[in-house]
Amino acid sequence: MPAIGFLVFDGFQVMGMAALSVFEMANHVLDRPAYEVHVLSEHGGPVKSSLGFNIDTAPFGTEFRDTTITIGSLIVKPSSDGLLAYLREAATASRRVAGICTGAFVLAEAGLLDGRRATTHWGHARSLQRQYPRVQVEEDRIFSVDGNVWTSAGMSAGVDMALALVENDFGQEVAKAVARKLVVYLRRAGGQSQFSTLLELEPKSDRVRKALIYAKENLKNELSVEELAEAASLSPRQFSRVFRQETGQSPAKAVEHLRLEAARVMMEEGRHPMDVIARETGFADRERMRRAFLRTYGQPPQVIRRSAENERAHAVH
Structure with a gap:
C-alpha cells in the first residue's frame, strides 16, 4: 500500500491539507485502503497552522514513506535543519517527493530542485528563481514533474497534483472518479496556466x-x-x-x-x-x-x- 508522508511545520498554510482529501477519496473509490496517510513534523505532537489551530502529528523518525509531500506557508521563511535533512534522505528513500505551493522553497533549500524544472505560486515564482538560480522555474504551470520530484502552484493546485499522483498510481479512470467525488470540475493538466x-x-x-x-x-x-x-x-x-x-x-x-x-x-x-x-x-x-x-x-x-x-x-x- 503506498504510504503518504505529509510534512508540516509551525505556520503551515492550512488549505494545503486539502490535497489529503484526494488520497482519502481514492480509498473510498477503490473500496480498499489504497493509501495510508501520515501527517509528520520534526518533533511530533501538536503543530500550529496558519489559522492558529493545532493538528496532531507524528515525528519524522527514521522511516520514509512511498511519497513524501511538504506543505508551504503564507510567509516563506528558512526551514529547520531537521526538516531539510529529512527531505534530503527522502529524495532517495521515497519513490516521489513533492512540494505544495511554497513548499517548492523548502525543496529548493534542501537542494532537491537544483537543475530541475519546478513551479510554485505565481506570486512567489520570481523570488524562487532569484533565490535559487539553479532551479528552472516554470512560473505559469499548475504543477511540474521532473524525475521523482513534483511541485505545484498555489494551495488549490495541490489538489490537481494529488489527483495526478493518484492517476500515476491507479490510472486515469480512478483519478476521474476521485475528482467527481470531490466535485472537482476538471483535474487541470500540469501545463495549464495558473490563470484561467x-x-x-x-x-x-x-x-x-x-x-x-x-x-x-x-x-x-x-x-x-x-x-x-x-x-x-x-x-x-x-x-x-x-x-x-x-x-x-x-x-x-x-x-x-x-x-x-x-x-x-x-x-x-x-x-x-x-x-x-x-x-x-x-x-x-x-x-x-x-x-x-x-x-x-x-x-x-x-x-x-x-x-x-x-x-x-x-x-x-
Missing part, C-alpha cells in the same frame, strides 16, 4: 459573464457576436460595446483565448489526435489552430504536446 481565461477577463456584469460561460460550454459552435449577444440577452451592438468596456477585449479575441485554453488541456491529456482537438474546440482545422498557438504561445501545438508527453513519461519512471 475567465478569471483574467474579469467580467463585471452577469450578462457578459453568462455569455462567456456559454462560450466555454459551446466551443464547437461558431460563437459569433450575434450568438453571444443572444446568450447575454443584449443586441449585438450593445453586447460588443459592453463586452469591450468590461474586458478590454473584443468578443472574438476572448473566444480565441477560451479555445486555446481548452485545446491546450486536451493536448496535455494526450487522448485525442490534433484533428479532433481542433474540431472539438472550434478551430475547425489544424492549421487555424496552429496559427492561433503561434500568436499566443510562440510555439506550435506539437511542441506543447511533446512537452506533455515527456512529462508523463518522467512521471511514470
Whole structure:
C-alpha cells in the first residue's frame, strides 16, 4: 500500500491539507485502503497552522514513506535543519517527493530542485528563481514533474497534483472518479496556466459573464457576436460595446483565448489526435489552430504536446 508522508511545520498554510482529501477519496473509490496517510513534523505532537489551530502529528523518525509531500506557508521563511535533512534522505528513500505551493522553497533549500524544472505560486515564482538560480522555474504551470520530484502552484493546485499522483498510481479512470467525488470540475493538466481565461477577463456584469460561460460550454459552435449577444440577452451592438468596456477585449479575441485554453488541456491529456482537438474546440482545422498557438504561445501545438508527453513519461519512471 503506498504510504503518504505529509510534512508540516509551525505556520503551515492550512488549505494545503486539502490535497489529503484526494488520497482519502481514492480509498473510498477503490473500496480498499489504497493509501495510508501520515501527517509528520520534526518533533511530533501538536503543530500550529496558519489559522492558529493545532493538528496532531507524528515525528519524522527514521522511516520514509512511498511519497513524501511538504506543505508551504503564507510567509516563506528558512526551514529547520531537521526538516531539510529529512527531505534530503527522502529524495532517495521515497519513490516521489513533492512540494505544495511554497513548499517548492523548502525543496529548493534542501537542494532537491537544483537543475530541475519546478513551479510554485505565481506570486512567489520570481523570488524562487532569484533565490535559487539553479532551479528552472516554470512560473505559469499548475504543477511540474521532473524525475521523482513534483511541485505545484498555489494551495488549490495541490489538489490537481494529488489527483495526478493518484492517476500515476491507479490510472486515469480512478483519478476521474476521485475528482467527481470531490466535485472537482476538471483535474487541470500540469501545463495549464495558473490563470484561467475567465478569471483574467474579469467580467463585471452577469450578462457578459453568462455569455462567456456559454462560450466555454459551446466551443464547437461558431460563437459569433450575434450568438453571444443572444446568450447575454443584449443586441449585438450593445453586447460588443459592453463586452469591450468590461474586458478590454473584443468578443472574438476572448473566444480565441477560451479555445486555446481548452485545446491546450486536451493536448496535455494526450487522448485525442490534433484533428479532433481542433474540431472539438472550434478551430475547425489544424492549421487555424496552429496559427492561433503561434500568436499566443510562440510555439506550435506539437511542441506543447511533446512537452506533455515527456512529462508523463518522467512521471511514470
